[in-house]
Amino acid sequence: MRRSLALALFLSFFSCYLIISTPSLASSDEFLQCLRREIPSRLVYAQGSSNFNEVLASSIRNPKFFTNTTVRPLCIVTPAGASHVQAAVGCGRRWAVGLRVRSGGHDYEGLSYRSVRPMDFAVVDLAALRAVFVNHSDSTAWVDSGATIGELYYSIAKSSPETAFPAGVCPTMGVGGHFSGGGMGLMMRKHGLSVDNVVDAKLVNRDGAVLGRASMGEDLFWAVRGGGGSFGVVLSWKVRLVRVPPKVAVFNVARMVGQNATGILARWQDVAPALPGELTVRVLVQGRQRALFQALYLGTCKSLVATMGREFPELGMTGADCRPMTWLQSVGFAISGNADTPVEALLNRSTGALSSSSFVKNKSDYVRRAIPKAVWEDIFSRWFNKNIGSGGGRDGDGLMILGPHGGFMSTVPAAATPYPHRDGVLYNIQYIVSWRQQHAGDDGAAAMTWLGSLYDFMGQHVSKEPREAYVNYRDLDIGENSESVMGNANGVGGFDAGKAWGERYFMGNYRRLAQVKAAVDPTDYFRNEQSIPPLFQPRN
Structure with missing residues (x-):
């Protein structure tokens, strides 16, 4: 730790102790009055505003967090410039109202716009800051x-x-x-x-x-x-x-179990991380025993076909599978599988999630040792051979997305950024289950049972000690902060409790993150159920 950071940590200890020892006289009314003095009223939407719900819902991607039981913010601030964000922070700290910051709303636990526990907080929605x-x-x-x-x-x-x-x-x-x-x-x-x-x-x-x-x-x-x-x-x-080249090459190749999908997938685990860096082949494992192999290659179809034939002949990819297009077009193709998707579709900020009433839950893993073919056969037969539950498809849909690492990722030290899942990782797994709410209070029991049983089974085949997870696939099931993540005056309690999730997301970088947090936010103002808790250096 550099001397400057150590000094900041030392000073932060005392400022934190003084602040948390002072009783709060905050009130939501005074906070709102403060905002309205500092920010144009048209940019502040209190709960009583006629369009509060519309603004709150504008980028909620998971409708299960837009129910009557969801803890909602006191207000939503939609800043048009830096000064409005500064004012929101100043008013929030003055009146002890927390802030949650939302940019797109894709956070899987909705922590950018809701709280798990009752508390006073506001949302700073940055959607207007998009230049x-x-x-x-x-x-x-x-x-x-x-x-x-x-x-x-x-x-x-x-x-x-x-x-x-x-x-x-x-x-x-x-x-x-x-x-x-x-x-x-x-x-x-x-x-x-x-x-x-x-x-x-x-x-x-x-x-x-x-x-x-x-x-x-x-x-x-x-x-x-x-x-x-x-x-x-x-x-x-x-x-x-x-x-990027003027044209890139893409393909989508689906294989069923009857077409040796499990054998191809088992082989993919060794091949995909070792392919040239210009080529990424990911896999979507879907219902009815189907594996979809999706590729992006920063080169020509001719070169891609030759590379696949040499490195991954098991897939049986041919020139007929390959489509040349611009890199921008490839983004739309990756989502829709349609080469004719107009690139202007990328400007659509809405996914229509709330209108679909389809609830979602996600989890993640990292794989460092290839999973045997026999295990994949078990996975396909037990979790991907029928619709979830017994409702003829009404009870949900499950998906595994396997994203290969290797290439440049293996050359970056684990401590270079907080993201530590680098050398030695074969691929990341994202588990997704969705279900359509049939009635009020429907918790998707069949879908959650499907996801939980698959995740438990995978525990023996993925990384261990810790069982790594990706912070952008945030999952409160693996742990969350208590109401006061500070724990005690030096932050040790909050830091230790946070290890349950912190070391899975950040591994050895978790401690350094907590020390930085203590230096720059000693009173833990910017916090949520899985925010980094401050850890102060012991005094000599």
Whole structure:
């Protein structure tokens, strides 16, 4: 730990002790009055506002968090500039009202706009802060946190068709949340995670100051690039752009169990992480014993067919499976499987999740040793051979998405960013189950049983001690902070309790994140059920 950070930690201990020892005189009314003095009233939506529910629902992606039992914010602030975020932080700290920050609403536990326990909090919704400025002279771009990944992709490619950025597949994800957890995507084997390509950021800290990389220091800059988003409000990010060819190559090849899907999948585990970095082949394991192999290749179809024939002949991919298209078109293809999807669709911020009433639950794992074919046969026969439950498909749908690592990811030290799942990882697993609510109070019991039993079974085949998980696939089942994550005056209690989830997301980086948190947010103002708790250095 550098001397400057150690000094900050030492000073933070005393400021934290004094603040938490002072009784709070906060009230929600005074907080709202403070906001209205500092921020135009049209940008603040209190619970009594006629359009409060509309604004709250605008980017909720999981309708199970929009029920009568959901703990909702006192208000939603929709800032139009940095000064409005600064005001929200200042009013929130003055009147002891917490803030939750939302950019796209894809967080799987809804912690950017709801609380698990009753508490006073407000949402800072960054959707209006969505500008993208591309600088061709140094191949960088500044992107606001409220922009979606689709908007970022579109702006970059329209500015220069052979320029791109490595980030996730889903275009409606908000940049702020995606980058705060690392940012896996289909180009990470060539160019790394999103945060591996972030070179600067602008952040509003607990004191309401706007900081850039130089003024925030390297420790905080390290923490915001994948540490889970509890160190302040990141307004915008400066990213390094990457070059892509005029045309890339893609394919979707489905194989059923009767076509040796399990054998091909078993072989894929060894092949996919060792392929050239330009080629990513991921797998979607779906109902009715089907495995869909999806590829993005930063090259030509001719070269892709030759590479697959040489490295992965078991799949049987041919030239007829390959489609050439621009990189921007490949983003739409990855989502829809339709080569004719217009690129303008990437600008649609809405997924229509609330209108579908389809509830979702996600979990994640990392695999470091290939799973035997016999185990995959067991998985397919027990979990992917029929509809979930007994409702003829009405009780839910299950999915496993397997995303390969290797390539560039294996060259980056685990401590380079908070995202530690680097060398030795074969692939990440995302488990997804969805169900349609049949009646009020429907908890999707059949779907949750399906997911829980599969996840428990997979425990013996995935990484252990810790059983690694991806923070952007946030899962409160693996642990959450107590009402006061501080634990005691030096933060040890909160830190130790947080290990249950913290070491699974961040492994050896969890301690450093907690020390940075103590230096920059000693009273733990920016907190939620899985925020980094502060850990103070012991005094000599």
